[in-house]
Amino acid sequence: MLFTPFEIKETVDMFLRHKLDIRAITLGISLLDCSSATGTETRRRIREKLLRVAGPLVQVGRDIETEFGVPIINKRVSVTPIALVAASSDDIDYAPFAKTLDDVAKELGIDFVGGFSALVQKGFSEGDRKLIASIPHALATTDRVCASVNVASTKSGINMDAVREMGKIIKESAALTADRDGLACAKLVVFCNAPEDNPFMAGAFHGPGEGEATLNVGVSGPGVIKAALESYKGASFDEIAETIKKTAFKITRMGQLVGQEAARRLNVPFGILDLSLAPTPEVGDSVARILEEMGLEAAGTHGTTAALAMLTDMVKKGGVMASTHVGGLSGAFIPVSEDEGMVAAVRSGALTLDKLEAMTCVCSVGLDMIALPGDISASTISAIIADEMAIGMVNNKTTAVRVIPVPGKKAGDWAEFGGLLGGAPIMAIHNFSSDAFIARGGRIPAPIHSFRN
């Protein structure tokens, strides 16, 4: 036999028992050639191009799923930031662009479209301003469109005007979807150092430096890592580090196989593979439980940052060796509402917002899917964003904020977002003002170590 029964059972168990999956195949499509003088014409071109290029995506995904026996949870599309594509048009409100993306996604059976985005780390163009102002309405009136705004980078510093603006936009988005616990905010990410090839939502967009079309793959599998560690109770960190690395390698190789096959069938280049342990609300699919498996009573207690640092690094190391091109975010996500272990940790009081902020220094993204009290001020949200952007800027890493101020609810109440987004207890915040800090505006300059030229 080509493989030993042990190898075969290990692989089969990964899928059947430990919920390993390809989280998404994400087709990045450039819309730069769709710009025109009117919004109507631009949207017509966008629609035509998406139908043409992304038309076969869902079928290709299904075929590979059947043929390889590997579950592909989502088929997604990311597009050029709409602020760039719509800029040449005479429209003031960009929400109709989101509607076009949403309509095409529904028509083709695509789960999410990312790219209702703007890159404003150093300043706003007219298109950027219009797009940001359109976000609340665009997200409240569509189902499958995701928005992101990059407000900071290690090279450019932090655009504090944009940070101030995004606090208001998040509040407004929540208010427009108050009947759904502020759901629009779950589709909006504020970034520092946003990657241009990320296949994961809500932050996916097809960066302006990307090619015409490219296929990126997002692989998940926290359950597999936890299961691998279960046989190493009491073992040293050297041993568990090695185990995580080897497991990440195997998972990534499988993702690489599927990604290359999908790219070949779609006749587009394979872009990158992103191995990110992305939890779902299901039991057995949690990143928090991996940290606890390492010996912590609850995620969030002392030692959590060290455990997460090692986990993220070992996942990256295993992944880098296994794929021709690793990109996106690659590491471990620590969303609260999407991870039953994190939810339990918040409920038990082990995990606080401040500890989550510390954890974002070493995870692969940032403050993610955190429900906040509905009466939080826009400036406090902006201040939370500013802290997170500073962590990303200084540490040369991607950081992000996806928080949901839940209208009419207070700390300790439950917020429900549904499906893969899950639900979470609302977390307490500091009740001291940051108003005067956020009112300043301007730019926080890039750190000294950004000058590497």
Place this chain on the structure above:
Amino acid sequence: MNAIITVVGSDKVGIIATVSAFLSERNINIADISQTILSGNFVMVMMVDLSKSSKDLETLKKEFVNLGDSMGVSISIMHERVFSAMHRI
């Protein structure tokens, strides 16, 4: 294409015979077969050639689920390339 069929469950008389008969009825050739006990479970793996199968893969998968249910074991089928990717460099 070559696929790997995995049967996991408690050992009993006739598992190999039943699965082999099922494959033969559908014109699926068994290229290799192996069985062992892993962590207390009976594990049988078969490498099969699906190129002349009389049923498409989607139908086969459904039939495997029913066959597994009737024998009280779990049967899965996956492309050989998934195992090559994971276990061979």
